[in-house]
Structure formats: C-alpha cells, structure tokens
Amino acid sequence: MSKEIFVVGAGAWGVALAHAAATGGCSVTLCGRDQAVVDTINNSNVNPQYPKLAQVDDKVQAQLGYDGIDGVKTILMVVPAQVTRQVILDIGVDRLAGKNIVLCAKGLEQGTLKRQSEIVRELAQDAVPFSLSGPSFAIDVAQSKPTAVTLAGPSMDQAREMVDLLAGPTFRPYSSDDLVGVELAGALKNIYALGAGAVEGAGLGYSARSSLIARGFAEMGRLVEALGGSAATLNGLAGLGDLTMSCTARESRNYEFGYRLGAGETVQQILDSGAKLAEGVFSTPVGFNLAHQNGVDVPIIGAVNALLDGKVTIDVLVSKLMARPLRSE
Numbered sequence: 318m319s320k321e322i323f324v325v326g327a328g329a330w331g332v333a334l335a336h337a338a339a340t341g342g343c344s345v346t347l348c349g350r351d352q353a354v355v356d357t358i359n360n361s362n363v364n365p366q367y368p369k370l371a372q373v374d375d376k377v378q379a380q381l382g383y384d385g386i387d388g389v390k391t392i393l394m395v396v397p398a399q400v401t402r403q404v405i406l407d408i409g410v411d412r413l414a415g416k417n418i419v420l421c422a423k424g425l426e427q428g429t430l431k432r433q434s435e436i437v438r439e440l441a442q443d444a445v446p447f448s449l450s451g452p453s454f455a456i457d458v459a460q461s462k463p464t465a466v467t468l469a470g471p472s473m474d475q476a477r478e479m480v481d482l483l484a485g486p487t488f489r490p491y492s493s494d495d496l497v498g499v500e501l502a503g504a505l506k507n508i509y510a511l512g513a514g515a516v517e518g519a520g521l522g523y524s525a526r527s528s529l530i531a532r533g534f535a536e537m538g539r540l541v542e543a544l545g546g547s548a549a550t551l552n553g554l555a556g557l558g559d560l561t562m563s564c565t566a567r568e569s570r571n572y573e574f575g576y577r578l579g580a581g582e583t584v585q586q587i588l589d590s591g592a593k594l595a596e597g598v599f600s601t602p603v604g605f606n607l608a609h610q611n612g613v614d615v616p617i618i619g620a621v622n623a624l625l626d627g628k629v630t631i632d633v634l635v636s637k638l639m640a641r642p643l644r645s646e
C-alpha cells in the first residue's frame with residue numbers, strides 16, 4: 318500500500334496520529350482549517366496543542382483544505398463525530414471513491430443514530446471504511462509514548478494491510494474485522510466515562526466507580542451484540558482497554574466532564590466554560606435510543622442520559638440503580 322496518507326482534522330488527535338504515522342514511515346499531509354496551526358506545524362515542527370511537550374515529525378506537511386487528496390489512497394478522518402458528514406461533503410463524495418477512510422472519531426451521529434462507517438457507506442459507497450479505536454490519549458501518542466490500539470476493517474486482510482501501513486516504533490495497532498464492535502466500543506466507552514467521572518465528582522467512592530465499570534462492561538456487551546458486533550471484541554483494546562482508561566483518568570475529557578457534572582455543575586455551565594470536546598455528551602442520547610429500539614436494557618446509559626438532561630440528581634439516579642431487582646452476574 319502507498320505510504321502516502323492524508324489526515325483530515327488538525328486537532329489534538331489528528332496531529333498526534335499524523336506524527337505517529339510519520340514516525341512509522343508514512344509521508345503525511347495534515348489538513349487543518351486554521352492558518353496559525355498549519356504555520357506552527359510547518360515552520361517549527363511543534364504541536365500547537367502541546368508546544369513544550371511534543372515535536373511533530375518532519376514528514377508531516379500541514380496545509381489548509383484538501384488540495385492533493387485525489388492522489389492518495391488512504392485518508393484518516395479525525396474530526397468530531399458530529400461533523401464527519403459535513404467534512405465528507407466538503408471534500409466531495411466523488412473524490413472518495415475507492416479510497417480507504419480510517420475513521421478515528423469515537424461517537425455516534427445524532428439524528429441518524431449512525432456509526433461513522435455507516436455515514437461513509439451512505440455518502441460514498443465505493444470508499445472502504447476502517448475504524449481506529451482503543452486506549453490512546455493524544456498527548457501520549459504526540460510524545461511517542463508506547464500505545465496500542467485496535468484497527469478494524471471490512472475484512473481481516475484489509476485490516477492487516479492498514480495495520481502494516483500505520484504501525485510505528487511506538488504505535489502498535491492490532492487488526493480486527495469487527496468494524497461494528499470496534500466503532501461501538503469507542504463511542505459507548507465515552508458514555509461510561511461520563512458516568513464514572515460523575516461518580517467520583519459526587520464523592521461516591523472507588524467501589525461505586527469500579528461497579529459502574531464492571532456493570533457498564535456487561536451492558537456494553539449486550540448492546541454491541543444486539544447491534545451486530547461481537548462481544549468478544551470488547552475483551553480487547555477497543556473495549557476493556559479504552560473503557561478502563563477513560564473511566565479512571567482525569568485526563569479523559571469525558572471523565573472530566575462527568576466529574577464536573579457529579580460535582581454539581583450543569584451541562585450548560587461546563588460547555589460555557591469552554592470545556593474540550595467530550596463526545597459522550599452527544600453519543601449518550603443516541604446510545605440510549607439505539608438500546609431502546611433494539612430492546613436492550615441499559616440502566617447505566619439511561620442514568621447518564623438522565624444526568625445530562627439535568628432533570629434528576631446523581632443521588633436519585635444512584636438510589637434507583639441500587640433499588641433494581643437483585644440478580645446474578
């Protein structure tokens with residue numbers, strides 16, 4: 318496969334992935350939409366998000382817009398899940414025919430309830446979707462710290478080819494053919510991260526937080542299977558790996574958002590304070606609707622959804638969860 322790739326989206330994760338792919342030998346064009354960001358990367362090889370902490374490999378060339386995209390086979394899509402559709406339309410669906418699109422956002426689209434690959438399949442039928450997910454903070458990848466992720470494609474052979482292309486000395490993708498399971502794992506873990514953060518923010522203790530993680534893992538398995546993914550996928554990096562990291566680290570934006578909710582702030586107050594992107598805020602009602610449509614019982618997603626709605630307090634939600642009928646594990 319050609320070693321030339323495009324990365325669309327020059328935010329925290331886009332710049333980190335561009336750097337990782339370049340250190341693995343790819344020649345990378347990074348598409349941003351802010352001239353200052355593009356100039357900083359090109360002129361000083363510095364990651365504007367972490368100027369003192371992370372250098373960007375010099376095989377990354379940043380630019381505004383999508384010039385040159387026609388000549389490359391592989392595109393990493395690294396914009397927030399809710400704008401992926403718009404960005405595909407901005408690039409132009411005809412230009413994506415036959416290309417590999419590696420979807421790196423961890424979210425479900427509001428309104429359509431679609432996974433990222435379903436958006437690609439709807440708009441650009443001839444493109445080949447992949448999903449990259451797993452425990453990976455942008456700052457770690459940007460600093461070339463060791464990171465392992467799951468990379469799913471439509472078949473194992475296609476996934477392996479993509480793994481070979483993107484692997485590097487400190488970035489180790491594992492191949493999977495469970496596109497549905499990997500995409501859902503990445504989106505759903507953000508919902509549980511909000512819940513786990515809220516538990517800590519409300520001072521409910523680590524016992525409660527671990528219970529949420531374990532029962533969330535079981536709930537996630539039920540939902541993933543009902544939606545056509547494999548529960549076995551959840552035993553890997555995209556499932557357990559990312560769930561445990563995002564449900565325990567204040568560095569997770571979703572966890573931090575949940576922490577602030579649990580501590581008493583409202584969604585609006587947190588958003589107004591300029592909080593960083595927390596995809597779970599958008600994916601929670603989608604996950605809840607998908608579960609409802611498919612008859613899957615998801616008490617924890619339901620509780621996080623109600624908390625985001627702001628109509629109930631975390632104390633009431635926890636009392637309700639504790640009062641559910643006793644059952645076996």
Ligand SMILES: NC(=O)C1=CN([C@@H]2O[C@H](COP(=O)(O)OP(=O)(O)OC[C@H]3O[C@@H](n4cnc5c(N)ncnc54)[C@H](OP(=O)(O)O)[C@@H]3O)[C@@H](O)[C@H]2O)C=CC1
Pocket residue numbers: 326327328329330331350351395396397398400403404421422423424453454455456594596
């Ligand atoms: N950060 C992380 O550690 C990780 C993030 N992810 C996932 O990656 C995705 C992106 O996250 P992250 O990079 O952190 O988010 P950021 O907010 O840091 O970056 C998002 C980027 O997308 C750009 N963007 C937003 N809207 C548009 C648009 N309509 N057209 C073109 N570009 C647009 C933004 O540009 P501008 O700044 O100009 O608004 C920004 O460069 C999320 O789904 C997240 O869950 C996955 C793993 C790790």
Ligand SMILES: O=C(CO)COP(=O)(O)O
Pocket residue numbers: 423451452453454455507510559562563568569570571572594595596
């Ligand atoms: O997905 C991530 C780590 O794998 C990043 O998590 P947050 O978006 O919650 O910061």
